[in-house]
């Protein structure tokens with residue numbers, strides 16, 4: 121069976137009208153084909169309590185749209201005409217995703233199954249590139265990618281998966297420590313340059329949505345993702361499979377835990393968490409000039425580092441951040457990513473400190489305790505999560521009748 125990541129997110133839009141309603145019926149049939157094991161028309165009609173002729177018509181439309189294909193089983197033991205099996209054709213829809221790793225801009229073509237059909241990169245000077253230079257690189261990368269989209273595929277648009285503070289509905293990149301000249305960047309006009317729809321997403325939201333979509337067992341659980349790296353950011357999802365906090369949420373790097381702190385943040389404020397515990401700040405403040413301002417290199421540095429005393433205050437502040445967010449959001453699970461928590465010793469010190477300042481006996485804790493895990497950032501999750509809205513919209517347009 122072809123596996124479609126995030127398929128239950130895509131198909132939720134067809135459930136609102138009720139299982140028997142004509143509206144959304146085509147989408148529900150497509151959903152059954154994607155989530156079933158190569159069903160036949162007959163099985164679909166039985167399972168969905170629909171007239172066989174209705175199923176046949178809608179299946180023909182889906183084949184015409186290119187969203188599914190039909191095939192005969194290799195060997196049929198049945199007498200008479202073998203039943204024709206229906207399977208999804210994920211290569212029919214694709215999206216072009218821009219994403220960023222340190223100083224490199226990446227651009228990838230992904231299909232509905234999350235398969236990367238083509239990828240290209242361009243190295244830039246993140247601290248020097250200006251808005252026009254950035255748009256020029258986007259155009260160049262987009263040109264290379266679209267040239268590799270198969271003729272049978274429909275491009276559903278572009279998505280920018282961005283680090284830092286992102287205003288998704290306003291299509292505005294507000295701030296990123298890595299890209300100082302791109303602050304308050306209105307990206308709504310990039311659509312005109314690229315000649316297609318462009319959506320703007322915060323990378324942590326993309327990753328969290330894809331990460332939680334793989335879990336069937338969490339039910340109505342709530343997951344908080346915290347990235348502790350160059351900067352500090354968060355994303356939160358309530359697993360009713362709809363709610364991702366997008367507008368202005370997650371800027372925990374710019375909260376204050378010590379009001380007497382005098383450190384200056386790159387965002388223009390004083391005393392931000394990020395300016396105390398973000399990698400860029402630690403590397404700048406430390407006497408140790410060998411601390412690299414690069415997440416991968418810092419992970420290696422931390423593994424080899426014998427004196428980790430410089431992490432005492434950052435760990436204290438991060439543990440209090442966990443307590444504050446636990447009391448605010450009551451997540452069932454907190455996933456920590458970034459180079460600090462990849463070091464088992466540092467991760468353990470953090471969770472022990474959290475236990476100490478959020479003890480079992482505290483009345484406010486009421487027996488609730490989030491499971492805290494360390495995780496690695498996932499490129500495939502980021503790409504799939506960034507393409508999600510483009511694919512959902514296109515599937516909605518093709519299947520809503």
Ligand SMILES: [Zn+2]
Nearest residue numbers: 374385387392
């Ligand atoms: Zn700040």
